[in-house]
Amino acid sequence: MLHQHAPAVERLGLAPFHTGAEVLHGVSWLGEATSFPQPVGLGATWDPDLLARVGEVVGVELRAKHTADPSVSLNVWAPVVNPLRHPAWGRTEEGYSEDPWVTAELATAYARGLRGDHPRYWRTVPTLKHAFGYSNETDRAVTSSQLRPRVLHEYELPAFLGPIEAGVAGAVMASYNLVNGRPAHLSGDLLDLLRAATDGSLMIVSDAAAPGFVVDLQRFYGEHVESHAAMLRAGIDSFTDNDANAAPTIARVAAALDRGLLDQAVVDRAVLRQLELRIATGELDPELDPFVVGADAIDLPEHRALAREAVAASVVVLENGGALPVAPSARVAVVGPLADRVLHDWYSGTPPYLVGLGTALAGRVADVTVADGGDRVTLRAASTGALVRVSGPTHALTADGRHDADPAAQHDLTDWGDLSWTLRPASTGLLWTGGAWVVRADSTRVGGWVAQETFRRHTHDDGTVSWQHAGSGKWLRVQHDEAGTLVADGAVLADAERFTLEVVRDGRAEVRAAAEAADVVLVAVGNDPHVGGRETQDRPSLELPDGMLATWEATAGAVARVLVVVSSYPYALPADLGADAVVWTSHGGQELGNGLADVLLGDAEPRGHLTQAWPASPDEVGDLFDYDVIAGGLTSRYAHHAPRYALGHGLTYSAVAYGDVASVPSITADDAEVEVRVEVRNDGDRPAHELVQVYAQAPAHRLPFGRPLVGHARAVLAPGTTTTVTVPVAVKRLATWDVTRDRLVVEPGTYELVVGPSSAVAAGTVPLEVVGEPVPPRDWAGPVRAVDADELDDVEISAATRERGDALQVARRRSQGSATYRDGDLRGVRRFSASVSRTHDGAAGIRVDVLDAGAWHTLAELDVPATDDRYAWVPVTADVVDLPDHGDVRVTLTGAARLREVRLER
Missing domain, CATH: 2.60.40.10 (Immunoglobulins)
Structure with missing residues (x-):
């Protein structure tokens, strides 16, 4: 029962069970269900009541799925409570706010709706994601997030503690990364802080495949038996690993018990927490379960109405020079790649219908013209002289010797930035995809864990182009068969087919014509949530793609231009944008078009406000891997630069x-x-x-x-x-x-x-x-944890032991670093002592300085002796003299030195 997929235990009357149904902003991956705005959009409502109602609908629909199929888990993996520390994070769409307290408030509301209000039974059991320090996708399983005590308690923890203290979260998922040099799945000190916040049961689940990473990627243990024992001791209760195959987990835990690495009581405790979660859902006494619903409680009229309300409430008016609201008598041009598209993200689920902006405006204004701004082109293969076309029931793409440019040989291009493009034959509107070697046009949308529908465009010196399938990295070539089949198997650019690209329909010209004939132009731009920033991929750029800026520029001279940004995250917009209005909303799900149109037309008043600032420049957002928001000047609380649009910004009409x-x-x-x-x-x-x-x-x-x-x-x-x-x-x-x-x-x-x-x-x-009581001078009477410094410079926090405690060491690519301890009581101090170790062989030392009369004076310099390994701690001591009664102490580490504790003894 320690694995995600627990078998039935018939003698106890327990059915098969698995943790985790995805409900980030609607029920995912279980068939049709109501799709609400992304969490970053729900966050922009600043409306806990609305989020609670959304959570309730999502919980009801999951219950309906469970009625139809009892194997559907009532343990849900949502909400995400990681604060939106950096706008380049690929999963920004999943969070609520850069502010931890706003995150806590809104996540608590959503979780309350998911949970229900019964004192004993839960509609579903929400799982908070991801503990802790997780907001980068690049190297996410091997990077260590530096959370010194102030950052941990002031910025990271509040978002987790809010829902737990409110009694609306029954589980937490540990994060992929390391925290202060230790895998999050082994960070028992941190997990204990969460459990201390509730008198109830709190199950800790692993993230998918993360248990294996402890050995295979993080190399924190040498073998899985030891690592699994350590994870259970740290507080992990359920292993999400090896998909549905529980055998490796069972074997590793059994071996740990046999070898004496694990007490049976620890295993029993983990199993008990899972059972307590299941009991809370009414599994063992279904006749008393107050949350049972029929299988048809999905896509109800009131659910559709709430989805539309949620979209409208999340729309943020960023600028308005009088172009909004749009008058019903206006002739409106809706242009750009998101003019009438509704896009999905990885956790969107399957909406029962989709309404785009152009469609929503039809019939509500005098006239609507829609143009996506993309070119329609033909592609002529150099090797055959034929045009690429979609053909046959398999939708394969071929360059088969035909030369006429009928719709099957015309393709619509969309530029999503970072050299990523999608292509669709005009005859079908289905996307090219290259994941199965033969390139076909058979996909309705970009999707999948690895998107198969995007291609990189390379332009040669002679003007011909080659295409690389982004998902596989393979170049497209024309196969030497009778059909001239297009395949994705070229290893290098030299293998790639060269195509002559001819524009059949000029997208910019079409946009320009539509703008000239309109009273108001709505330029709808943004991202596809599967491209250029998503789970596993941070954003390569914070700026709008060149193709979208070209679409915007094509509307220059229009009577009124409104930039409508539909995106998963903020942008650094051009300073000289020249917009008559700017509006943002997240990808809003099935009712995106209707809810957005309600605000643009003034049928609903704008009430959205940003929960994450938009930078004035991509150069002002700081380092993606810097988790010390205080020292790094990150987020609106500590930022050194004025943003383009600030936290909380949002205009009314x-x-x-x-x-x-x-x-x-x-x-x-x-x-x-x-x-x-x-x-x-x-x-x-x-x-x-x-x-x-x-x-x-x-x-x-x-x-x-x-x-x-x-x-x-x-x-x-x-x-x-x-x-x-x-x-x-x-x-x-x-x-x-x-x-x-x-x-x-x-x-x-x-x-x-x-x-x-x-x-x-x-x-x-x-x-x-x-x-109140002032903070007294630092008391040096007992040992001081090295990590409890007031300032850290060029040092990083690392694991004192594999399972507990923190230490300091010199930061990577630095030769020395220091920790400063301010305002200490130094009266009578005669001896300095420290607990030290080494990261590796070689020079290693510490120097102790005291600030006296405005200048630093060295008290002692000590070498760090050789140790058996980095976790073998030894004492070093030195006599010290001539200290002031009060003052600052600085400890400088050099080379391979590690520091766990410091003492100043009298």
Whole structure:
């Protein structure tokens, strides 16, 4: 029962069971089900009630699938609570916000809908993904996310703890990566923090194939028996490995028991947690289960209506110079690759229908013209002189000797950026695909774990082009058979067929003509969620593809131009865009077109706001692999650069103004709640949905504090009205992690509460005085964990042992690094001691300095002796003299040195 696929246990009345049904934004991979906007779009609603209702519908539809097929698991793998730390992350679409508290709030709401409100039974059991430090796809199974204590407790943990503390998450999935040098699946210290947040049962499941990675990729253990025993000891309860084949897992755990590496009690504990999860779903007493539904509770009218509402609520108006809303009398051109397409992501499931933007606008405005902006071309093979065409019932592509350019030999090109293209014969509209050697045009959409429908275009010096199948890396050539079959098997470019490309229909010219005849042009651009950024692939660029920018430029001179971005993530848009309006929404599922049209036409007021800032430049987002958001200046709280569109930004179709701001009370204790009250006025002639946000800043704080979001509230204002909006602020949101006492502390002092419509706009500021216990000087009386430094420079956190504890070592590609411990009580200190080890043979040392009278003075220099391995810790000591009574201590590591603990002894 430790494997994802547990067999039936007839003597106990247990049916077969498996963990994990995918329900990220609808039921996935189980047939037709209602498809809602991607989580990044749901996040833009800032509406917990809406997300709870969406979660309930998704849970009901999964229950319907379970009624039809009892093997469908009621343990669901959602929501994703990893904060959106970096916009290049390929899985940005799966998260809710860059802010951990907003993530927690919205994930809790979605999970509450999935769970249901019965005190004993759960509609489904949500699983939070992915613990911890996971927001890069590049080398995701072997990179180590550096989460020093402040980053862990202030940024990473809150998003997980919110749903767990609320009692709406019954499981957590560990992440592929390492955290502080140890595989997440072995990070018992971190998993214990999650279990400590609940009195209930919390099952920890592995990510798919991750148990094997501990040995095969991460090489943290030499063999799987040891690693599986260690994972169980760390708290992993269920192994998702080797697909449905449980035999390797069973054999490894059995061997660990036989060899004494594992106690039976540890195995029993893991099995118990799985059984507790199953009991919660009513599996063992179905007659008492309050959540049973019929198999037909799918795609109900109210589900469709909610899907449309969710899309409309997620639309964010980023700029508007008066082009929106579009008048019903307008002639509208909808152009671009997403003009009338609705695209899927890996977890979208199968929507029962799709409504694109162009289709949704038809009949709602005076006239609609749709043009996707792509060229229609013929491709003539140099080797045969024939045109490539789709032929026969197999939809194979051939260059068979025919030369006429009928629709079967004409192909529509779409440029998705990063040299990635899709091609469709005009006669069928089906996509080229090359995953099965013979290139066919038989796919309805880009999809699959490895997309088979995208091709890279190479232009030769003579103007001919060659095509490389992106999924396999093979070049296309014309086979030497009678049909001239197009196959994907060329190993190198020299093997590739050369094609003469001739434009039959100029996509830019078509866009230009449509724009000239329209009153309003909607240029719909964005990404295909399977291309250029997705699970397993980070984004190669934050900019719009050249082809889409060319489509935008082709509309220059139009009466009114609106850029409509439909995407899984933010873009760094050109500074000189010249748009009359800019709108963003995520890929919205089946009702994308209707919900988006509702907002563009003004039938629904815009109420979406960004939960992740859009950068002004791709050069300003920082390093994808830098998880220290504080030191790295990442996310809106700590960023050093002004964004193009800030966290919380989102316009209404009216004119909203802010008035007086007050804090009640203005002096408070560190465990209290205050109310920020602000007067908000609608000076326009339309209703306005205003999201009033409160940010905090602390100019005199002893630590880098940034500008965190600490509260928000929505107000709906009728035209010409004024209201006072009250935003509750829990003072604990001002807390920072005290590394000297291992706890969150709201330090006493004066804070500034900044009120406005986004993180970048301050409509008013009020002071808040917090009284409480000040942080005392660091107490050196006992051992200090090396990782509990106030500052780390050119060092990285690593595993002190294979299973528990942290240590410091010199960062890769550095010869030395340091840890600084601020404001310590140094009175009477006479001896320095440390627990040290080595990463490898060679030079290794530590130097201890103290800051006195504004200058650093060396107290001691010590060599690190040879050790048996990196986990063999030995003490080193040195006498020290002439220390000030209070001050900062810096420990510098050189070469192969590792540092676990530091002592200053009296």
